Amino acid sequence: MSLAIMHNLEIKGLIFDLDGVIANTADLHYRAWCKIGDQWGFNLSSAQNEELRGISRKDSILKIANWAGKSFTNEELDAFAFEKNKNYLSYCQTLGTKDILPGVFDFINSSINKDLKLAVGSASKNAKIILQKLGILDLFSIIVDGNMVQNSKPDPEVFIKCAEILELEPKSCVVFEDSQAGIQAAINAGMFSVGVGQEDLESCNYKIKNFEGLSPKQLINQLSN
Numbered sequence: 001m002s003l004a005i006m007h008n009l010e011i012k013g014l015i016f017d018l019d020g021v022i023a024n025t026a027d028l029h030y031r032a033w034c035k036i037g038d039q040w041g042f043n044l045s046s047a048q049n050e051e052l053r054g055i056s057r058k059d060s061i062l063k064i065a066n067w068a069g070k071s072f073t074n075e076e077l078d079a080f081a082f083e084k085n086k087n088y089l090s091y092c093q094t095l096g097t098k099d100i101l102p103g104v105f106d107f108i109n110s111s112i113n114k115d116l117k118l119a120v121g122s123a124s125k126n127a128k129i130i131l132q133k134l135g136i137l138d139l140f141s142i143i144v145d146g147n148m149v150q151n152s153k154p155d156p157e158v159f160i161k162c163a164e165i166l167e168l169e170p171k172s173c174v175v176f177e178d179s180q181a182g183i184q185a186a187i188n189a190g191m192f193s194v195g196v197g198q199e200d201l202e203s204c205n206y207k208i209k210n211f212e213g214l215s216p217k218q219l220i221n222q223l224s225n
């Protein structure tokens with residue numbers, strides 16, 4: 001029996017978030033945001049940084065300015081966001097295959113071998129650059145990133161767009177996410193969700209520490225429980 005119809009689940013597509021699922025770029029985002037906070041005399045805590053997972057650059061700067069008690073014009077916020085991105089990209093220079101999170105590469109390859117359709121659905125406008133640096137851009141024919149959507153997670157737009165391009169129904173798709181906003185976006189899209197790496201994620205269908213040792217067959221087994 002094909003994996004797609006095991007246990008009456010019709011899983012045909014896997015949608016991967018990027019930051020925190022494929023690579024741990026959250027630390028690099030944090031460093032870059034801290035540099036902006038420093039200019040304002042504001043210390044961004046790691047707990048606050050956790051709240052920025054999956055949140056767009058613009059929404060992140062709005063949140064940080066709010067936490068810092070600062071009010072800026074739109075132009076000023078854009079300039080800070082631009083500067084943050086310049087610093088973030090400079091920190092990304094050294095990214096390579098070594099930075100792909102444990103088990104991701106093998107899981108992606110096994111999924112391709114099982115004829116599952118794959119996509120990346122990320123809030124990041126840098127998704128293609130990062131995937132190229134990681135050496136896995138070619139594994140994904142479909143990448144929906146922050147340049148292609150109007151609405152940030154938890155809005156389901158990014159994942160709905162992936163499903164449309166994959167030509168799959170939402171109920172046939174599984175989303176891998178490290179952020180609560182992303183899990184909620186998957187739920188809002190009518191898709192299965194797998195929480196990755198974060199113990200406190202709520203409402204996902206299944207949770208994994210990382211992809212090490214996970215096979216597509218085991219995944220579908222778990223989702224059908």
Ligand code: B16
Binds near residue numbers: 020057122125126179
């Ligand atoms: P950029 P994901 C998200 O990526 C990150 O989790 C979030 O921290 C970041 O602010 C957002 O992308 C925008 O990224 O500044 O590169 O456009 O987790 O949705 O892959």
Ligand code: MG
Binds near residue numbers: 019020021053054178
């Ligand atoms: Mg993420």
